[in-house]
Amino acid sequence: MKFKHLSILSLFVILFSVCTSETAETVLDDDNDGIANSIDNCPDVANPNQEDTNNNGVGDVCEIITNNKIPCENGFAGVYPCDNYDLLLHISLEDLDLSASNPLNIEGNDSWGWTDPITNNEYAIIGLNNGVAFVDITDTDNPVHIGNLQTRTVNSLWRDIKVYNNHAFIVSEANNHGMQVLDLTKLRDTNNSPRFFTADAEFTDFGNAHNIVINEDSGYAYAVGTNLSGGGPIFINIQNPKSPVLEGGFFEGGYSHDAQVVNYNGPDLDYAGKEILIGSNGERFGINEVVIADVTDKKNPKKVSNISYTKQGYTHQGWFTEDQRYFIVGDELDEYDGNVSNTRILIFDLLDLDNPKLLSEYFGPTTAIDHNGYVKENTFYLANYRAGVRMHDISNIANGTMLETGFFDTYPDNDEPEFNGAWNVYPFFKSGKIVVSDIEKGLFIIKKK
DSSP states (O other), X not given: OOOTTSOHHHHHHHHHHHHHHHHHHHHOXXXXXXXXXXXXXXXXXXXXXXXXXXXXXXXXXXXXOOOOOBOOBTXXXXXXXXXXXXXXXXXXXXXXXXXXXXXXXOOEEEEEEEEXXXXXXXXXXXXXXXXXXXXXXXXXXXXXXXXXXXXXXXXXXXXXXXXXXXXXXEEESSTTOOEEEEEGGGGGXXXXXXXXXXXXXXXXXXXXXXXXXXXXXXXXXXXXXXXXXXXXXXXXXXXXXXXXXXXXXXXXXXXXXXXXXXXXXXXXXXXXXOEEEEEEEOOTTSOOEEEEEEOSSTTSOEEEEEEOOSSXXXXXXXXXXXXXXXXXXXXXXXXXXXXXXXXXXXXXXXXXTTSOEEEEEEEXXXXXXXXXXXXXXXXXXXXXXTTOEEEEEOXXXXXTOOEEEEEEOSOTTOOOSSSOSEEEEEOOOTTOOEEEEEXXXXXXXXXXX
């Protein structure tokens, strides 16, 4: 450094200031843990080892931790009866609603899930009577309500959602609603959350629909219970998700309330490799049955068989076991109408698709109405309205038996056969998180202990 133009006094002042500044920066250590304040990740609390478990720059000893988990202990998770399943997160309908509507009028309905293939983040998708809400539940202690997609026309209690190729497909009983398509990769952007989304496509070849089914292996959606041709399934090519194309329908089996469609690899070799639809075809005061169809050729679908059962109320929804041998079906109104005393689940043996047989009936421990059920590995997950969500071991289903192994009751008041409580359950996240949508209480995330 060149100081020849400075006085001796000025030079002394400069050197003193530099030394004093460096010394202060080095020794300032308010918590006396040997770590200077300037680099201490928690300068007010001694933490010489600088532990930072989540690597967010804030030391563990001074970080405020949010914990939404309520473990299931002694039969309860907080106020909710439970067995073998903990509550990880609960978000009320009021907190999920972004509209200006009266929160007392908000109701929940269907739900589904999406795992981002790039980030592996997990998202809960929950239907409301005025639209759909999207929540990042990767960290249930720090969930992020990303935003909502509003109903295309008017409000409706009935809304249904499925996911294919990183897009959500949404239908409703609302008049002229059609099918909305939303690109779910938009959920990666959390700026200005929660916010309203705009649909990426709107399919209006039908008006209302009760449900939507997607075969992810073929890239086809099947809207059921529509206003077209008696409500039988209609075929929609969604291989290009933002440009859906109508390709026909199957109307021989009558109105279909719900269905499952698979590329068949079950025990009946006559249909190996075919695209098989199994419809739960309920009618309030008519024929209630399970109808099987070959929909491989969209221009020429063929009915394979049908089967009914006694003490009918309303054939509502069903799901294959993973080996595609057995089909587990719920009748929504048999408990409500008094045809049976407790929750009844029907187990059909589909060894021969041309000749399905009723194998057995399972009766649950409560009088609640069964709604939507799904199979993952050897567990059958049932949204059971006022009895919450019930889990069943089906490893011995070949002998016609199911064994309840746990539950989480989102409606603690009672288990009467009425239309309140758990509407749907989504059990397919690899993490083991389970999404439950409740009509009155919103979104629950639970997990096996």
